Amino acid sequence: MRIIISVMSLAIAISGCSGLKTYPSTGDHNLLVRTKVSGSFSTKVEAFLHVYRLQGPCNFEYLGTVKLNRDEIRLGISPRQSTYLKFDFETSARFANTSSTVPYSVALTPQLGAQYTADVSYVDSVYSVVVRKTGPRGTAERFIERSKLNCQPPTDD
Amino acid sequence: MNGSASQKHKMWSFIAFVILLSGCAVGGVGGPPQNAEGLREFVRIAPFRGVESFEVARSFQEVTSTLREKNKECLAVIVNWRCINCIFNTKGTITFKTTMVTNPNRTELHFQRKGGSGGFEIGAPPDGPYRIVLDAVPSGPNRTKIDLYVRSIDDNLLRNAFRGWVRGTNLGCPDMTKR
Numbered sequence: 001m002r003i004i005i006s007v008m009s010l011a012i013a014i015s016g017c018s019g020l021k022t023y024p025s026t027g028d029h030n031l032l033v034r035t036k037v038s039g040s041f042s043t044k045v046e047a048f049l050h051v052y053r054l055q056g057p058c059n060f061e062y063l064g065t066v067k068l069n070r071d072e073i074r075l076g077i078s079p080r081q082s083t084y085l086k087f088d089f090e091t092s093a094r095f096a097n098t099s100s101t102v103p104y105s106v107a108l109t110p111q112l113g114a115q116y117t118a119d120v121s122y123v124d125s126v127y128s129v130v131v132r133k134t135g136p137r138g139t140a141e142r143f144i145e146r147s148k149l150n151c152q153p154p155t156d157d
Numbered sequence: 158m159n160g161s162a163s164q165k166h167k168m169w170s171f172i173a174f175v176i177l178l179s180g181c182a183v184g185g186v187g188g189p190p191q192n193a194e195g196l197r198e199f200v201r202i203a204p205f206r207g208v209e210s211f212e213v214a215r216s217f218q219e220v221t222s223t224l225r226e227k228n229k230e231c232l233a234v235i236v237n238w239r240c241i242n243c244i245f246n247t248k249g250t251i252t253f254k255t256t257m258v259t260n261p262n263r264t265e266l267h268f269q270r271k272g273g274s275g276g277f278e279i280g281a282p283p284d285g286p287y288r289i290v291l292d293a294v295p296s297g298p299n300r301t302k303i304d305l306y307v308r309s310i311d312d313n314l315l316r317n318a319f320r321g322w323v324r325g326t327n328l329g330c331p332d333m334t335k336r
Contacts, residue, residue: 100236100334101334102332102333102334121329125332125335127330127332128328
């Protein structure tokens, strides 16, 4: 029993230290994230989506993180609310102590009832994030460009 | 007297040797290319490199438009790196500068990299050594001729990205933290 409590305490401490919380997907599942990530023998690659509420040009409220570890993940982002989606590709060497993160961000204000699709990939050190507003039959209606805000949300660095 | 002359001779030989070595360290005798034309010339005469020339089945306007879009999307980034378990806890920044020159008959994309491995060179321009130059010219309806000048094998990731962009086959962004 004591061991279980110790392990649970350690897990809680570790998860607390990372500063990441699971994104509480709300409302309609209006965002479909399709992910294709592949590392190599020597490199491990992981993808994450960090969701922020944009309360002003440089005022970010961190809402949570989704680990993109499945081919398709559906989640809800609040309509009519400025949202900053930060896709992070984290690469780490399996046999050395080096790692790096490549961010790709988009800012959008979801429309009520609209659907969005994000195609996310990292293959052979080439990454791609394509976010689109999609029509009722899944056809692309509008491409949402990479955000070039002059400020970035705070990070653990 | 003879001994003194011999010593002088040795000294000058040593100085010449040091100059030759430093010449090699700054990217060959003559130093690193100072501009896009310098890189073109560097690649043309380099023994183990060459200009990569090919044609793509896309219009010059399309190619130019893709290069402009991808330049803005993929290359305007800053890489912050940190070595955590090194002997010294080191960190630094790698910056990239691109220059696009366009006119109705020619598009050029120049790429410079400053900082990180291979990003510092004695005598390099302030924004870093020129690493890649891409020239695109129209070569008929829906065809464009591409000349790609790449400084070294270290730039292969970016070279492949440039190839994909002009061909329109792979429009992803290269991970600029990698070489």
